[in-house]
C-alpha cells in the first residue's frame with residue numbers, strides 16, 4: 665500500500681461542528697489524537713470503553729481539559745460481538761443532542777500480549793484476532809453504515825481514523841500473531857476508505873511504529889515515539905487528505921524497502 669495514497673475524490677469541506685467518538689476510550693494514542701482534534705475545534709466527546717477500566721476517569725478528565733463540551737461514556741467490551749450493534753448505535757446518537765452530527769470516529773482499541781504465548785496458546789490467538797481484527801472490522805462496518813445514514817439524512821460526511829500499525833505491513837516472526845491481526849484490520853479499513861470515498865466519508869489508516877503507551881510499558885524499541893507525535897501526524901494527514909500515515913515518517917521509505925525484501929533476507933533481520 666503506498667504511503668502517498670490519497671483519497672480518490674477531492675476533499676469536501678469538513679463540517680463546522682459535530683461530535684467525536686473514540687472506540688478504545690482509554691487508549692493513550694486514541695486520547696492524544698482526540699486532544700489534538702479538540703484543540704482545533706472543541707465539541708462533545710463519546711468514549712466507548714470497558715466500564716470497569718481503571719483508566720476511564722482519567723480519560724474523561726483529559727477530554728474535559730482538552731476542550732470537550734461534554735463527555736459521555738458508552739460501555740462496551742469489544743469481545744462481546746453481539747453487543748456491537750447496540751453500542752455503536754448508542755455511541756453514534758447522543759440522546760442529549762440528537763441533532764448533533766458525528767464528525768470524527770477514532771478506532772483505537774487493541775491488544776498486544778506476549779508474542780510467544782500468542783501462538784502457543786490457541787485461546788490467546790483467538791482472543792487477539794477477536795479484538796484486533798473481528799471487533800475492529802465489525803465496529804468499522806457499523807460506523808460506516810451510521811455515517812452513510814447521517815449523510816443520506818442531509819448531514820455532513822464524517823471521517824474515520826483507524827489505528828493500525830507498521831507491524832501490519834509485513835508480518836514478522838517476532839510478533840506474527842499481532843502483526844497478522846493488525847494486517848486484517850488494516851486491509852479492511854484501506855478498502856473501507858476506498859468504498860466510502862464516493863460519499864466523501866474519509867478513512868485515515870494510521871500506522872505507528874513503537875509508541876510509548878500503556879500497551880508497551882516495560883518494552884523498548886528503536887524509533888520510539890510518544891502518542892502526541894502520532895496525534896500531530898494524524899492532524900497533518902487529515903489536513904492533506906491522506907489515506908495512510910506512518911509515524912514516524914521514516915517508516916515510509918523503510919517499509920518500502922522492507923516490504924520488498926526477499927524472505928530469506930527478511931527472516932534474518934533481528935526485529
Ligand SMILES: NC(=O)c1ccc[n+]([C@@H]2O[C@H](COP(=O)([O-])OP(=O)(O)OC[C@H]3O[C@@H](n4cnc5c(N)ncnc54)[C@H](OP(=O)(O)O)[C@@H]3O)[C@@H](O)[C@H]2O)c1
Pocket residue numbers: 688689690691692693694713714717718719740741742743772773774775795827828829830871872873874875876877878879880
Ligand atoms: N503502543 C504502540 O507501540 C502501538 C504501535 C502501533 C499501533 N498501536 C495500536 O494503537 C492502538 C492503541 O494502543 P495504545 O498504544 O494507545 O495502547 P493502550 O493505551 O493500552 O490502548 C489500548 C486500548 O484498547 C482497549 N481494549 C483492549 N481490549 C479491549 C476490550 N476487550 N474491549 C474494549 N476495549 C479494549 C483498552 O481498554 P482498557 O482500558 O479497558 O484496557 C485501551 O483503551 C491499538 O490498536 C494498538 O494496536 C500501538
